[in-house]
Amino acid sequence: MxxxxxxxxxxxxxxxxxxxxxxxxxxxxxxxxxxxxxxxxxxxxxxxxxxxxxxxxxxxxxxxxxxxxxxxxxxxxxxxxxxxxxxxxxxxxxxxxxxxxxxxxxxxxxxxxxxxxxxxxxxxxxxxxxxxxxxxxxxxxxxxLASCPIGTAMRALVSQAGLTAGETVLINGASGGLGIHQIQIARALGAHVIAVTGDAAKASRLKELGASSVVVAPDGNYSAEVWNRTSKHGVDVAMENLGFTLSQTLRATGMGGRIVVLGNIIPKAVEVSPGLLIGRRLRVQGSGSATLDEVSQSLAMISSGIVTPQxxxxxxxxxxxxxxxxxxxxxxxxxxxxxxx
Ligand SMILES: [Zn+2]
Ligand SMILES: [Zn+2]
Incomplete structure (x- = not known):
């Protein structure tokens, strides 16, 4: 072959x-x-x-x-x-x-x-x-795409972060394979989506997919803008799809927030402030791939039109x-x- x-x-x-x-x-x-x-x-x-x-x-x-x-x-x-x-x-x-x-x-x-x-x-x-x-x-x-990236996106959002209706979720790397599917799933769950992208040209497409708000940050600095857009409360849940931006994401997350790290596109160590984790009672967890059952769920979500593979x-x-x-x-x-x- x-x-x-x-x-x-x-x-x-x-x-x-x-x-x-x-x-x-x-x-x-x-x-x-x-x-x-x-x-x-x-x-x-x-x-x-x-x-x-x-x-x-x-x-x-x-x-x-x-x-x-x-x-x-x-x-x-x-x-x-x-x-x-x-x-x-x-x-x-x-x-x-x-x-x-x-x-x-x-x-x-x-x-x-x-x-x-x-x-x-x-x-x-x-x-x-x-x-x-x-x-x-x-x-x-x-x-x-049902297993990775859609199953992977669903595991992080639903099974790990436990995102629920009414919560605000930050999704960075929003036009990447994980992000554009997370936006759709989060929207279907009734969450308010703040998408972060480095490219202004991608903003309108992200809104079409379900982002309530798009932050364009070509320099990778988005925590202050996200903080402002959440009335200085921070987001409830964050999807860290890039890895190297983790410190920005932590600063954009509010009290009791859950951060799921599932991307690492430039593998290197990042700074994490223990004081920030303690002060805001943050929960940071890693996630990767999905369970067999979550892949079947992803296929069902595609079949029913909840998620359109991008x-x-x-x-x-x-x-x-x-x-x-x-x-x-x-x-x-x-x-x-x-x-x-
Ligand atoms: Zn993959
Ligand atoms: Zn085994």
Whole structure:
């Protein structure tokens, strides 16, 4: 089969089209013909060699949707022809966390792409339990985003932060893959959304998606403006989608606020004031990926029209390097999807 191989760590030109063996199915696996693969910031970090322990010589991509073309002999819950999306990481299904429905905490195995086999390929092998049926009215391109970023966004907003109707939520990196879906989910929950973006040209689109207020901060300084727009109360909940802006986000959060950190686009340490955490009784927590059930919920939200997957453009797999360069330039609104060869 054709696949995009990460030949070495470095710039996007390290993504090379190669002919590799089609995966051989294990007893409990399904073979999926990839119809759509999302390009995630995680892929960029992996490609650049910024993910600890992530190997080169592998196929990237953990946002996948496609059609089952073969099933292992022990697979009973799927059949050939089923349209499925893949859960974004491998899990063991047997540890305490998996058995209580927290596949996102399973440490037994890693992301598909960090493992070896990702979605930038003609076919991907998935454990049958990781393949989730796509509702009929959801396209492959939309379904590729159900696990990451939409499931990831939902886990952070709903399950971790516990956002409720009437609360104010700050969403930074608002036009990125996480942000533009968080806006829609938060709005559907009845929350008041303050979106932060570095690009004034993106403000109107963010309002269309459900932001009540958009703060444009090209220099990354937004805490004072958010403070003013909340009548100096600060927000109840904050989604830290960038990482390096955490100190700004903490300052924009009010008493008893909950901050969820789920993006780390420029991996480096940031300053945190213990006095601020204590004084405002803040709760800061990390979040990543989603549970299997939350991916099913995301698909249902897409199917019912509550969340519209934001797709910037669809490019052929052979242009994976260009797709990475585009995402790096931040000139995209939503996900770039790879589809067709
Ligand atoms: Zn992703
Ligand atoms: Zn497990």
């Amino acid at each position: 054709k696949a995009i191989i990460l030949s070495d760590f470095g710039d996007p030109s390290q993504l090379k089209v190669e002919e590799v063996p089609t995966p051989v199915l294990g007893t409990h696996d399904v073979l999926v013909q990839v119809k759509a693969a999302g390009v995630c910031h995680h892929d960029l970090l992996h490609r650049a060699g910024k993910l600890t322990g992530a190997p080169k010589g592998v196929i990237l991509g953990h946002e996948v949707a496609g059609r089952i073309v073969a099933i292992g002999p022990a697979v009973t819950r799927h059949q050939v022809g089923d349209r499925v999306t893949g859960y974004q990481r491998r899990f063991c299904g047997q540890c305490r966390d998996c058995l209580r429905g927290r596949q996102d905490l399973c440490r037994a195995v890693s992301l598909p792409a960090v493992d070896t086999e990702g979605a930038y390929a003609e076919y991907i092998r998935l454990p049958a339990v990781s393949a989730i049926r796509i509702p009929d009215n959801v396209t492959y391109q939309q379904a590729a 797709i910037d453009r669809i490019m052929p797999f052979t242009q994976a390097a260009q797709a990475h360069a585009l995402l790096e330039s931040r000139q995209v609104h939503g996900r770039i999807i790879l589809s067709e060869w």
